[in-house]
Amino acid sequence: MFCPLNGGLYNMQNYSSRSKPFLISALLSAVILLSLPGRLLAIEFVGCGFPPYTFTDFNPSGSNPFDIWEVQSLVGGSQTWGNLADCGLPNLTGGSGEAACMNPPGTGPAYDTALVSPEFNLKGATSASFKFRIRYLDVAFLLDRLTIEVSGNGGATWDIVHTFHFSNGPVVFTESLAPYLGSDSVKVRFRYYDPSPGNDVGGYVQIDDFQVICSGGADLSSSVTTSTSQVIEGQNIDVNSVMTNLGPMQATTAMMALGYPASFGLLSHVVSGGAVALPFLSSDNLAYQFAGFAASQTATIDATVRALTEPEVSLTVDAPAGIAGDYDAKGALFGPRLKPGEKVSGTVKLVEDGVSDPNDGCSDITNTAEISGNIALMLAAASCDEDEQVKNAEKAGAKAAIIVAESLPPGYPSLPPDSFAALIGFTPYGVMKPSGSVTSAITIPSIRVTATTGNLLQLNVVNGLNVSIAGKRVLSQEFSFFSFSFSQDEFDPGFPSFGLQFLAVRPSEVNNLDHKLVTVLGDSDFDGSPDISDQCPDDPSAATLKDKVVAVSKLVKKVKPVKTTGKKKKDKKKKKALKQNKKLLKEALDQMVGCVDTVAFNIAVTSASVDLGKLTSRARKAGRKATKTGSPKYKQNRKKALRALKKVKKALL
Structure with a gap:
């Protein structure tokens, strides 16, 4: 069953400091594992749901703590499974590339080593088997053993399903998993041992291309679509997530989730299919579960979100x-x-x-x-x-x-x-x-x-x-919407024990995952014109513009002609004050009309029938003429500028 986390986020905090989509944080609740570079022994799930071969790989050196296959030394010795380099041999299984290998020295101590697969799920399967490539060379005449063992309880106990007594291969070997149908904690291990040391010169075993093959059960499919692939910040996006049970069997319970960027605002959403909301919904996902999700049944989440960029x-x-x-x-x-x-x-x-x-x-x-x-x-x-x-x-x-x-x-x-x-x-x-x-x-x-x-x-x-x-x-940012579905009745590894392997899976390899990328063009002033093409990306809002018009009006009113007194000290003081007043007036006008592409400002200017060029010229002339004693045009320009400003202010209101 799907287990909610404490807040859904803590288990991943070391790696993303809680900055991740919900499902990732949920899936990482147990063993933290990663796919490895340079695959040695891959596991491919054929018809077994999620995940397939990227579930992967075996690194026998132990240098990476996120190994997927586990190597055990059952007698505590140093002779264990390794790679081809450890064995000093090429791949002799009939496969290609790397392979898991054990090549004990002829004079070494007794050994007993096991190569253990990750846990996987056969709940709901109607048939299942596994197969692999093998090359086994026995030169010790029945003294060493290679056994294939299966556990249906996560490794608590093991059943020997086949024993290799003689040299074998290269061959593809198949074994049934019928006794383990219905178990959600299945493991397979290859145990190679010899209680009699010193007689194994030339003997070795290699394993490659391991597959688990299933049929029956539920098969959930997810898809997600968006109303656009590019949007301007502040605009809305419609998102549709669909989960379908492709069958052939009913899913006892099914879970679906729609993940969206945490910076976005969720405006509304509608769920169809009789869902029950799960208790670990967060600010960047919508997750629901369904009981008795029948074959061919479909569930949907339709949401509308507001696109917002993340700060840089x-x-x-x-x-x-x-x-x-x-x-x-x-x-x-x-x-x-x-x-x-x-x-x-x-x-x-x-x-x-x-x-x-x-x-x-x-x-x-x-x-x-x-x-x-x-x-x-x-x-x-x-x-x-x-x-x-x-x-x-x-x-x-x-x-x-x-x-x-x-x-x-x-x-x-x-x-x-x-x-x-x-x-x-x-x-x-x-x-x-x-x-x-x-x-x-x-x-x-x-x-x-x-x-x-x-x-x-x-x-x-x-x-x-x-x-x-x-x-x-922020000029542009790319965000992902993703859809995910899960059921215990699918043949995936024990959930959520595969942890970070979820991150390594490629969506093209499974149908439980889907995503859509959306590019958001930054619009810092939310005027509908993206900053990348906006000549004035920080032009103010209508309310701010109104305040600027008022401020400019006050400055224009304050500008008055200066008359000289003949006294140098007083004239110097007045001229200094006037110079500062003119500077403030120019700055205010530049700030208001330097960028003229604000939607609200354009509407106001148009409705007020104001020529921006004339408005700027009149206001500046009023300030410039005021420095000249008795200038006849000062009052005229001042009045015209104030009338124009008054019209713009009224239009902005």
């Missing part, structure tokens, strides 16, 4: 000089979003909270005197969420917070570039998302840096560390 930021170390420069950083979906070019600079101080992890700020910060007015550096946290850390920094008086991400898991870079993880935009180092545990608004900006950058910053806090955090313009 930059981090510059200003001091000390030895580490000065730009560093990669990610923003947050909580707290204020720094506008393009908006900057927060200051001294960085490491937080202290006096508990087990004293520098993560999960508890009330104790060194508030240091933190207040500075930028708080907060180490990776296992006991709280990032928004909780930032809130504690805010309460301590920090002007901004830098959160250090946790280290990547070994082997993470080996995720295939066309894997599901890549397609849905999964990253263990991404934008920070709200957890829901902080109920009051966060008022300071925050960023996340990699563990490497964080360590460097921490080491230099004592050296007068100063940084600048700035907002960046």
Whole structure:
């Protein structure tokens, strides 16, 4: 059965710091495993649902802690399964590439080693078998043994289904799994042993191309479609997710989910098919389960979301000089979003909270005197969420917070570039998302840096560390919508024990997964014109423009002719004041009419029948003429400018 997690996110926090789609966080609740680079022994599921051969691979060296196949030494010796290089042999199974191999030395000690498959599920299957390529050379005359064993209870007990006594192969060998139909905890192992050492010169065994073949059961299929593949920020997208049971059997329970970007706003959704909402819905997914999901039955989720970009930021170390420069950083979906070019600079101080992890700020910060007015550096946290850390920094008086991400898991870079993880935009180092545990608004900006950058910053806090955090313009970002379905009545590995293998699966290899990419064009002022083609990407809203018109009107009114008094001191003071007034007037006018593509402003100007060029000219002339004593055109220009401004203000209202 599908098991909800504590918040659905904790088990993956070390790798994505809670910045991932819901289903990934749910699937990662148990053993954390990854597909390996350089496959040695692959498992392919034929007709067995999810996942197929990317479920994979065996690395006998043990150098990668995320190995899929398990190597056991049942007598504690060093003679165990390895790869072809370990054996000093080519692939002799009839297959190609790598193979699992055991080639014991002729004079070595007794050995007993097992190569154990991952757990897989045969619940609901009407037939099942497995096959593999083998080359077995026995020169010890019945003294060594190769047994094929199956467990229906996850490895608690094992049944010998075949024993090889003599040399065999190269051949493709097939064995039935009929006794294990209905089990959701099936494992297969190859056990190679010899209780009599010193008589195995020349003997070896190789295994390659392992497959599990199934029929019957339920077969869930997922698809997702979007109303567009490109959208301007602030506009809506319609999304449709469909789950179908292709049969031939009913699924006792079926689960479907529609994942959408966490930065997007869910406006509405409708579910068909008699669903019951699961308790672990989050801000970036809709998940439902169905009881008695019959063959050919279909369920749908129709949703409308508002497209919004994720913040992009930059981090510059200003001091000390030895580490000065730009560093990669990610923003947050909580707290204020720094506008393009908006900057927060200051001294960085490491937080202290006096508990087990004293520098993560999960508890009330104790060194508030240091933190207040500075930028708080907060180490990776296992006991709280990032928004909780930032809130504690805010309460301590920090002007901004830098959160250090946790280290990547070994082997993470080996995720295939066309894997599901890549397609849905999964990253263990991404934008920070709200957890829901902080109920009051966060008022300071925050960023996340990699563990490497964080360590460097921490080491230099004592050296007068100063940084600048700035907002960046978002021109375009690519997001993924994904649809996922699951049933225990499919022949997939035990769920969710395959953990991170979910990320390595390619959607083209299974029908339980589907995704659609959507490009969002940034529109920082939400005027319907994307920043990438907007001459004035930061033009203000109608309300702000109205305020600017009022401010400019006041400035125009304040500009008055200057009459000289003949006294140098007074004339100098008046001219200085007038110069400043003219400067303010020019700045206000430039700010208001320098960018004229704001929708609201254009509408207002058109409806007021105002010529922007004349408006600008009249207002500036009014200021310029005011410097000349008794200028006859000053009053005329001033009145015309004020009348034009009044029309625009009225139209904006």
